[in-house]
Amino acid sequence: MGASRFFDSVGVRSPQYNAEVLVQHVMGVDKTRMLMLWNDPFPEEKRAFFDELVKRRAEQEPLQYLTGATDFYGRDFVVSPAVLIPRPETELLIEQVLGQRGVFEERLGGRAPVIVDIGTGSGAIAITLALEWVGAKVYSVDISEEALAVARENAERLGASVEFLHGDLVEPLLEKGIRADLVVSNPPYIPTADCEELDVEVRDHEPRLALDGGPDGMYPYRVISSALPRLWPESGPGYVAYEVGIHQDVFVESMIAEAVEGVDTGILPDWQGIGRVIWGLRR
Structure with a gap:
């Protein structure tokens, strides 16, 4: 056969x-x-x-793990069972962030913007932003050393300048006193109980650490959003953009609004009409 x-x-x-x-x-x-x-x-x-x-x-072992690579934003990224396989909808997050270039180039007066990617996995988001937003200073955070090894390999292969930090969510950034103009994250967002109901390909093969977002799937968003006043510069523009799961959009948008007074927020739907990218802009 x-x-x-x-x-x-x-x-x-x-x-x-x-x-x-x-x-x-x-x-x-x-x-x-x-x-x-x-x-x-x-x-x-x-x-x-x-x-x-x-x-x-x-x-049901994922095809991308068998070949060791996947396409993201027109580039080949190395992947392994240590990292979540980048999804096409995450390219919407990239587009949303890149759409802020005009605002920040005007407001920063020539200073290179600082971007942080929290929960980097394969490094797809951080590396793509570093390559597409020429001159930006990009930091990348992950709690998994194995994931960071994959991300570093991808950065070296693709010629991207990214500084990788090991730690849980915002902790290494706060410890080092890093202030970022733009905070980006596609964190784990599956509720713990729902992880067992995922397709076999995902449930049995992709790293649980990159899937499980706590009891309601929104623990990482709470941590990152509450830290925005300490992550963004003390004055001037600040931007945050998240990828979220189904039915999480309005709740995560409200987290941003509650964390930063006077911030503009919005929801970008994916091709199925699901609120997928949540953003906040402090002007």
């Missing part, structure tokens, strides 16, 4: 795509080259490796 038919028989979504990606990975070729070789015999010396990956994928 071919890999795609086998995947279909065991309920793997997009079976043809999964089979093709694994063939490309094992053969070390892109899609164009794979199609050119499609009618050639499969190399016997690669058969055992391919069969092992097919078996693991059929057991």
